[in-house]
Amino acid sequence: MVTLILLGSGTGVPSLRRASPGVAIFTRDLYLLIDSGPGLLRKMLEAGLTYEDPDLILYTHLHPDHTADLIPILFACKYGDLPRKKSLSVMGGPGFRDFFKGLESLYEPWIRPQTYKLSINEFPQGEITFRNIKIISKSMAHLPGSLGYRIEFENGKSVVISGDTDYCENIVKLAMNTDLLILECSFPDGKKVEGHLTPSWAGRIAKESNCKKLLLTHFYPPCDDEDILSQCRKTYHGPLLIGEDLMKIEL
Numbered sequence: 001m002v003t004l005i006l007l008g009s010g011t012g013v014p015s016l017r018r019a020s021p022g023v024a025i026f027t028r029d030l031y032l033l034i035d036s037g038p039g040l041l042r043k044m045l046e047a048g049l050t051y052e053d054p055d056l057i058l059y060t061h062l063h064p065d066h067t068a069d070l071i072p073i074l075f076a077c078k079y080g081d082l083p084r085k086k087s088l089s090v091m092g093g094p095g096f097r098d099f100f101k102g103l104e105s106l107y108e109p110w111i112r113p114q115t116y117k118l119s120i121n122e123f124p125q126g127e128i129t130f131r132n133i134k135i136i137s138k139s140m141a142h143l144p145g146s147l148g149y150r151i152e153f154e155n156g157k158s159v160v161i162s163g164d165t166d167y168c169e170n171i172v173k174l175a176m177n178t179d180l181l182i183l184e185c186s187f188p189d190g191k192k193v194e195g196h197l198t199p200s201w202a203g204r205i206a207k208e209s210n211c212k213k214l215l216l217t218h219f220y221p222p223c224d225d226e227d228i229l230s231q232c233r234k235t236y237h238g239p240l241l242i243g244e245d246l247m248k249i250e251l
């Protein structure tokens with residue numbers, strides 16, 4: 001069984017309804033976090049998770065709404081009474097190592113691990129196996145170095161997450177026949193911004209990739225004043241979820 005919790009369905013713009021991006025995925029013996037926007041560490045607590053839990057953190061790109069809580073996570077891991085013990089692997093796209101070096105130059109020694117092993121890596125071209133899951137990445141149309149991920153589990157199920165992206169061939173290929181496609185949906189139809197999707201563009205990707213279920217997330221505030229579901233239905237008629245914080249999905 002694979003359990004996924006959408007921790008934050010929002011963006012970098014503060015919203016009382018929607019926290020910044022973050023997705024938690026669990027299998028029997030693995031806990032994976034994808035992105036950690038500002039406030040995610042606290043949002044994790046609401047889902048019953050803490051800084052000790054993730055085995056692997058994957059970053060889709062370096063924008064602060066997706067990475068801001070990395071430092072708070074590493075700082076919490078050093079908390080004297082309950083220091084982290086198990087090793088932690090953190091990966092991002094091209095440029096992630098330099099990004100982390102910059103953070104280290106600011107925050108050392110407060111984030112240097114003493115009680116656990118920390119590995120910081122850039123995701124290699126193509127795919128990796130982490131424990132019993134396979135992770136495939138492709139570059140997305142957002143920032144140089146932006147990656148989308150396809151995670152394939154032991155039980156044969158898969159999840160694809162775009163991070164931020166515009167429509168591109170890579171996301172359609174990455175998402176082909178996946179069980180759950182998590183797409184950003186930054187702005188409503190008619191208010192499209194380059195490098196981001198709207199509901200009908202996300203629906204087009206869902207249709208072309210033949211995904212089994214689409215979950216929309218990463219809503220800027222204007223989305224909450226519009227009928228996102230109907231806009232997505234212009235291009236996609238399959239199973240569809242409009243993300244809300246702490247939404248739980250089992251695969």
Ligand SMILES: [Zn+2]
Binds near residue numbers: 021063065164
């Ligand atoms: Zn974003």
Ligand SMILES: [Zn+2]
Binds near residue numbers: 061063142164
């Ligand atoms: Zn972004």
